[in-house]
Amino acid sequence: MSVGIGTLAVIGVGLIGGSLARALRAADYVDEVIGCGRSKANLDEALALGVIDRYTHDAAAAAADADVVFLAMPLGAMRETFAAIRNALPAHALVTDAGSAKGSVVADCQAAAPALLPRLIPGHPIAGTEKNGVAASLADLYRGRRVILTPLEGNDPEAVARVREMWQVCGADVSEMSVAHHDEVLAATSHLPHMLAFGLVDMLARLKANDEVFRYAAGGFRDFTRIASSNPVMWRDICIANRKALGPMLAGFAEEMNELALRIDSADADALLAIFERAKAARDRYVDGL
């Protein structure tokens, strides 16, 4: 690998930010990592774990010393962070991020720091677990995982190539698509399933006899609902950030469920079998393709 990064500023040193820092350090691709966040305890832990070299609570100060700024906070903190770093970022430095929705990140940059837009290379590593925090971060979290970049019109192709190389160094498989297409695809494969899992568990928890209901849940239920143990704040932010794509997807799914309920009520055996067979075939194909 050619260039490497002098100083990386990681804003939000959790699972995602911490894992990028660990991976780049393990590959000797970065000279220095500055951590930035609100929690002193978390940053002290990151320091003790050797994930970062030093830290600050001030995003502007972190950005001022950076060659690359990696935004890995919840989506709800994007706009204020763009505003904070707006006048601090060195002229040669790049900004990239890990937000699960991309349209909102671009809109936040446009609103709070339009001059930064040409140097913002939006990105999204498709990785993570239901765990949070720097203690859960791993040098190989991104190995073999997909990272989607959604370059903007004003981006310098060389800047996009630098961000692509940064992720490739982590072992990721990098692809590019438009902001709007990213947000549609992720609404379907990630945001919608999270809504179903959160919604199901919440509905069951509100049943009268909810303790008993959970007691008789089988193994499949544990897998099915794992994503309902995800970080509520992060998911609140994702829902709102990607509401344009997610809202209609969710309404469409509700319509599907209503139609399925009708077929069940009318004992329409052939239609039910066709749905389940199509789904099983698609799911088996998907797993075989992994």
Place this chain on the structure above:
Amino acid sequence: MSVGIGTLAVIGVGLIGGSLARALRAADYVDEVIGCGRSKANLDEALALGVIDRYTHDAAAAAADADVVFLAMPLGAMRETFAAIRNALPAHALVTDAGSAKGSVVADCQAAAPALLPRLIPGHPIAGTEKNGVAASLADLYRGRRVILTPLEGNDPEAVARVREMWQVCGADVSEMSVAHHDEVLAATSHLPHMLAFGLVDMLARLKANDEVFRYAAGGFRDFTRIASSNPVMWRDICIANRKALGPMLAGFAEEMNELALRIDSADADALLAIFERAKAARDRYVDGL
């Protein structure tokens, strides 16, 4: 353990029936196991694996020699099987089953063989995987798993105790509840989640760019959709058998999703956070309780 079973007839020698036979043989609790089913290849395999001692394709012949008959076919085959064994079952013999819905099994017995009702002890082992067939059966499938019995008014308490002991020998944790309550609880914890997983995968598979959509699915998606790889015929039968409980549950869930879609559209951050926090707390509590 006191009594044991002389001859066990297993109608439907798949994952569930095969695993019961294996467990009881491993515990030396049964003298002989007769397999019964349609597929010669499957029964030959069961014989070769030592799961059964002999087989027949004729349910009446299997029942005629049995002390206990275990019905482990799809729910859609219950009624014809009750009709087939009606006049063959020895006077001292019991019938129990593994159906995922209990109301329909009782109704099928009532319709096809009302005289058998006092000797039918309905049961449901909460176990299984998305795999099928006798090759997937395991002697310890039921170890530590719950089995629900839903005894009927006319059942002899001693007969219920015999079925309870049979499952305890397999290492299962046996409890009892009413038929209607069983069907409500399972609609919530098992049947509804399966509908969501099948429905989601089917919806995504029908998207224009479905290959791409699945390509960007993350690890959570694999877990979330595992149950969509379940047997379509079995699930068609379960849906129809338990439609009285499942239909309203599904319609209620669709309503939940519509409300969630509204909250997302209106960016109602507080309401979304409250839902996700309740769900995460319930899911974490459930997993801690396992």
